[in-house]
Amino acid sequence: MLAVKKIRECFPIYKKHPRLVYLDSAATSLKPQPVLDKMNEYYGEYGVNIHRGVYELSFKATDEYDLAREKVARFINARTEEVVFTSNVTDALNKLALMYAKENIKAGDVVLTSELEHHSSLLPWMKICEEKKAGLRYIPLSEEGRITTENFKKALTDKVKVVALTYVSNVMGYRTPLEEIIPLAHENGSVVIVDAAQAVQHFRVDVKALDCDFLAFSGHKMLGPTGIGVLYGKKRHLKKLQPVFYGGDMNEDVYPDRVEIKEIPYCFEAGTPPIAEAIGLGRAIDFLEEIGLKNIEAHCRELYDYALAKLSGIEGFTLYNKNADIPIIALNIDGVHPHDAATCFEQDKVCIRSGHHCAQLVSRFLNCVGSLRASIYLYNDREDIDMFVGALVKTIELFRKLDGGQ
Amino acid sequence: MNLENLYRQVILDHYKNPRNKGLKGYPKVRIKNPSCGDDITVEAKVSEGLIEEINHEGSGCSICCSSASVLSETLGGKTTAKAEELIQKFYSMIKGEDEGDEELEEALVYQGVSQFPARIKCATLPWKALERLLKGDDDE
Numbered sequence: 001m002l003a004v005k006k007i008r009e010c011f012p013i014y015k016k017h018p019r020l021v022y023l024d025s026a027a028t029s030l031k032p033q034p035v036l037d038k039m040n041e042y043y044g045e046y047g048v049n050i051h052r053g054v055y056e057l058s059f060k061a062t063d064e065y066d067l068a069r070e071k072v073a074r075f076i077n078a079r080t081e082e083v084v085f086t087s088n089v090t091d092a093l094n095k096l097a098l099m100y101a102k103e104n105i106k107a108g109d110v111v112l113t114s115e116l117e118h119h120s121s122l123l124p125w126m127k128i129c130e131e132k133k134a135g136l137r138y139i140p141l142s143e144e145g146r147i148t149t150e151n152f153k154k155a156l157t158d159k160v161k162v163v164a165l166t167y168v169s170n171v172m173g174y175r176t177p178l179e180e181i182i183p184l185a186h187e188n189g190s191v192v193i194v195d196a197a198q199a200v201q202h203f204r205v206d207v208k209a210l211d212c213d214f215l216a217f218s219g220h221k222m223l224g225p226t227g228i229g230v231l232y233g234k235k236r237h238l239k240k241l242q243p244v245f246y247g248g249d250m251n252e253d254v255y256p257d258r259v260e261i262k263e264i265p266y267c268f269e270a271g272t273p274p275i276a277e278a279i280g281l282g283r284a285i286d287f288l289e290e291i292g293l294k295n296i297e298a299h300c301r302e303l304y305d306y307a308l309a310k311l312s313g314i315e316g317f318t319l320y321n322k323n324a325d326i327p328i329i330a331l332n333i334d335g336v337h338p339h340d341a342a343t344c345f346e347q348d349k350v351c352i353r354s355g356h357h358c359a360q361l362v363s364r365f366l367n368c369v370g371s372l373r374a375s376i377y378l379y380n381d382r383e384d385i386d387m388f389v390g391a392l393v394k395t396i397e398l399f400r401k402l403d404g405g406q
Numbered sequence: 407m408n409l410e411n412l413y414r415q416v417i418l419d420h421y422k423n424p425r426n427k428g429l430k431g432y433p434k435v436r437i438k439n440p441s442c443g444d445d446i447t448v449e450a451k452v453s454e455g456l457i458e459e460i461n462h463e464g465s466g467c468s469i470c471c472s473s474a475s476v477l478s479e480t481l482g483g484k485t486t487a488k489a490e491e492l493i494q495k496f497y498s499m500i501k502g503e504d505e506g507d508e509e510l511e512e513a514l515v516y517q518g519v520s521q522f523p524a525r526i527k528c529a530t531l532p533w534k535a536l537e538r539l540l541k542g543d544d545d546e
Contacts, residue, residue, distance in 0.1 A: 339442045339467040340413070343522050347409055355442045369443045369465065398410060402417050 002291065002299040004381040010034065010287075011379055021350040021387045026170055026198060026328055026357075026375035028220045031284075035223060038283035039276045049272055051249055065275055068282030069265075072230055075285045076215070077206040082238065084231040084265040085278050089197045090120035092216035092231035093164075095268070096193065097124035099241040100162070100214075104191075107133040110159040112190070114139045114147050115361040116169040116176075121195040122361070125164050135159070144323065145172050145365060149180040156188055163192045167199035167215075171362040171373060173324030175199075182211050191237070197221055201377070202300065202326050204293050207232055219277060224284035228277035231268070238264040245270040296378045300327040303376050307385045314389070316396040320366055327376035333392070336399045338370045344395040345372075350388050412518040413468065420472035425479050426461045433544040435535040436464075444470040444528055447545075448477070448535035455485050462532060469525050473516065474532035480513045486540050493537050500526055 008014045010032040013022075022030060046060040053059075066080075073080045086092040105111070111125045115138055129136040139155045142148050147165065163185045168175050178194060185192045191213040199205050201222035207215055214237065219228035233241075243250060243261060247270040253260040261267040288296070304327035311319060311329075320330040333341050342354035353373040356363050363370050374388055434449035444466030451458045460482040462474040481489045496513055499506035502520035506513075519529045 337467040339444075339525070339528065340469070343525055344409060346522070346524070356440075363443075398413070402410075402413055 001302055001381075002295060002378055004379060007291070007379050012036070014379075017349070019349050021348070021384045023374040023376065023380065023384060023388055024351050024353050025221070025377035025380075026373065027353055028226070029201065029223050029377055030379060031225065032223055032287055034287055035225065035280045035283045039225060039280040042276045042279050047276075050275055051266075061275060064279050064282075065273070068278040071282040071285045075289075076200065076230075076232060077208045078232050079235060081264050082207075082232055082235050084233070084238070084268045085273050086216070086229040086231050087227055087274060088218045088220070088229035089118075089195060089216045090229075092229045093120050093193070093195065094124045095244055096214055096216070096231055096233070097128055097164075098244045100191070100193075101128045101132060102242060103240070105129075105132050105134050105161060108135070108159065109161045110135040110137050110157065111162045111164060112137050112139060112152075112155055112160045113164045114166070114176075115141055115365050116145070116147060116172065116174065117164070117166050117359065117361065118170050118195060118197065119358045119360070120197075121164055121166055121193075125162070134161075139165075141365060144174075145169075145321070145362075146174045147176045147181075149177050149184070152181050153184060156184065156190070158188065160185075160188060160190045163190050164195075165192070166195045166197075167205070168196075168202070168326045169328075169359070169362070170198050171328070171330050171357050171359050171371065172321040173198075173326040173328030173330070173375075174321065175325035178210060178212065186211070198326060198328075201288070201296075202293075203297050213237055219281040219284065222281075222284055223287055224281035225274075225277045227274045228281045230281075235264070238268075241268075243267050243270065247271050249273075291378065299378060300376050300380075303327060303380055303382065303385055304329075306382055307374075307376070307389065310385065310389045311392075314393060314396070316400065317392065320371060329374040329376075330371050331392075332368055332371050333396055333399065335403070336395070338372050340399075341372055341395050344398060345388075345391045348387055348391045348394070350391045352388070409522075412515070415515045416472045417468045420475035421468040424462075424471060424475040426459070426475065426482070427463065429461050429463045430459075432459075432461070433539060433546065435539045435543050436545050437531050437535045437538075439466070439470075439527055439531060442467065442528070444531055446470060446474050446532050446535060448474060448532050448539060450536065450539050452486060452540075455487065457482060457484055457486060457489055459483075460536065466531075467525075467528050469516075469519065470528040470531050473513075473529045476513050476515070477532045477536060480511050481536065489536070490540055493533050493540075496533055497530060500529055 046057045048057045050062040050065045194212045194215040196217040200217045215232040220226040250270040317333045338354035355370040432449040432451045436447040438445045446464035450460045460478040495507045506517045
């Protein structure tokens with residue numbers, strides 16, 4: 001187990017709310033002080049634009065921004081020029097879909113995806129398939145709700161040009177067997193786009209070893225600020241894409257009738273980027289590395305196992321993912337709408353998510369109106385789990401009592 | 407009011423046994439809250455400034471669905487002017503700005519929702535639908 005008391009000292013939100021039981025890190029993580037300090041340092045000490053001035057402050061800002069990109073590249077084992085800063089995963093995946101589809105998707109082609117996708121992985125391709133008269137196909141999920149290699153093989157045809165998949169489901173916490181799927185996709189001539197929003201903060205993601213073509217994640221789920229995301233793409237792919245946004249900073253030469261654009265990744269970063277946020281993300285990566293992803297993984301696993309053991313003795317609820325790979329617990333109290341239940345949890349300051357979690361096809365697959373989701377991260381401890389389970393029991397009892405009309 | 411009392415009054419009655427549920431084909435407005443799945447349609451038969459009846463249909467949490475049922479009983483039979491006035495009174499009560507006007511009758515029970523800010527949207531959803539309906543919106 002990690003020394004949670006010490007870790008929490010780094011998260012100022014616990015000073016403001018000492019009783020906070022935060023179990024919604026899959027939506028966004030809390031932010032440690034060093035990240036806030038680093039962003040303040042930018043604003044307070046060298047808060048000017050990058051790639052613009054020839055004065056010292058602008059050089060300093062540019063250096064720090066570039067350094068953040070290097071940190072991201074090292075973190076996922078990419079080359080620096082393969083890391084494009086965006087504002088979040090949604091931005092990254094939408095831009096990519098628009099850029100890639102322009103030259104590479106035509107009528108009759110197929111985009112293969114899954115019902116486990118977050119809307120930001122699914123909807124850009126749904127709209128492109130509509131426009132281009134291409135097919136959108138889903139890998140059938142296993143009974144448990146997983147994407148399996150076997151089912152992927154069955155869904156793969158020579159028409160499949162793009163495979164767009166989540167690395168980890170944000171509702172079920174299942175890890176997609178991309179290590180097996182990607183070589184099969186490549187043999188088939190398909191490119192693979194990975195939504196890693198729920199992956200990078202939990203285990204080491206190595207884009208070279210994985211051999212994915214593109215991969216995206218957000219800073220705010222990995223202790224970084226909101227407003228910064230990353231699009232990774234293999235250099236040979238990125239070089240062939242045409243930007244969808246044009247404007248300041250992304251061009252090299254402008255003539256009355258044409259523009260010559262910058263090299264990758266700068267050609268994809270039109271306008272003033274989220275400078276403070278990129279620098280903050282760089283610091284968040286340092287923070288994660290200082291604690292160690294392996295240690296975080298082990299800590300979260302231990303808490304997850306502890307939670308499941310405690311839940312196993314309780315009746316009156318349905319657990320949807322008892323074998324999650326990432327510490328996410330998805331459940332519903334039988335006969336109780338998830339929003340009604342979440343309000344009860346709030347009474348004990350237990351913050352969990354309720355609803356569709358921006359992945360409505362998962363609710364449809366589970367045949368529920370939405371669900372309750374508790375997600376665990378490095379600042380959680382056994383007490384948080386005890387509070388969560390206690391609130392669950394209280395909620396079950398409350399609604400039982402109401403139902404009985406006592 | 408604690409949560410148990412709020413739910414006791416709301417759930418036991420209007421959520422489990424909704425009044426005026428089922429649409430009859432009058433002008434209607436549908437509002438959804440995509441984050442939680444509340445999805446309510448409210449219709450009203452209005453004639454010469456009088457709301458003769460209000461019906462509703464949809465699904466969602468107990469606070470939203472029961473609120474649609476309570477709305478149909480509270481504002482059905484009122485003049486449109488009175489209904490518009492009471493809708494505003496409902497909003498200010500639920501935001502915690504006041505204790506709520508007696509004229510809100512059964513809808514006064516939602517005063518307790520003001521203590522659960524995240525649920526205000528659930529309670530007001532059907533009222534927003536009727537408000538839009540009275541302003542002339544019609545989804546048909």
